[in-house]
């Protein structure tokens with residue numbers, strides 16, 4: 001991949017795991033495109049904050065267009081933005097359903113398809129989903145079927161057999177692209 005400074009997109013970056021990931025990637029000398037609805041501009045010139053709802057296609061467009069205009073490349077995407085609402089199935093509201101679907105699945109789809117297109121042009125890239133171990137290990141003390149459905153969709157999309165490398169308990173790394181020639185190149189980066 002050469003010596004050019006790498007760039008990571010991190011969604012849900014204003015707090016929690018996402019904010020910690022921004023710091024961790026900066027410590028690795030990555031430049032970072034950091035998104036959340038309420039995120040504030042950063043004093044760090046190597047962090048570009050893109051405020052917006054990840055479920056909105058226009059936010060995904062800005063993440064990629066403004067990110068490329070500022071940093072010129074995208075090497076890693078971490079789909080971290082997510083909503084977790086723990087309730088028994090019968091208590092979920094239509095609003096719970098709509099918001100979890102929009103953020104957890106819609107956000108993944110809109111950002112990933114745009115970022116993956118750029119990675120395919122580059123010939124390399126990594127996409128990481130932050131999901132939940134509750135998908136595979138349901139816990140009656142934490143009833144959360146909507147989290148399992150929506151985060152489980154990300155696991156399903158990130159499951160092309162031997163192209164997966166497990167990352168911790170709740171995330172997956174997918175070597176992109178799946179195109180054979182480019183996949184060989186990505187293994188060499």
Ligand SMILES: NC(=O)c1ccc[n+]([C@@H]2O[C@H](COP(=O)([O-])OP(=O)(O)OC[C@H]3O[C@@H](n4cnc5c(N)ncnc54)[C@H](OP(=O)(O)O)[C@@H]3O)[C@@H](O)[C@H]2O)c1
Pocket residue numbers: 011012013014015016017018035036037038039052053054055079080081082083084103107130131132133170
């Ligand atoms: N904490 C856990 O124990 C745990 C366990 C398993 C999986 N997870 C998953 O790990 C991820 C991070 O968890 P966390 O505990 O760090 O969450 P958190 O503290 O609630 O932070 C969520 C982040 O996502 C952003 N966000 C929420 N909805 C968004 C939207 N529609 N568009 C853009 N950004 C949005 C929030 O910022 P704004 O409000 O500014 O948008 C915030 O930065 C989530 O996907 C969660 O499901 C967490």
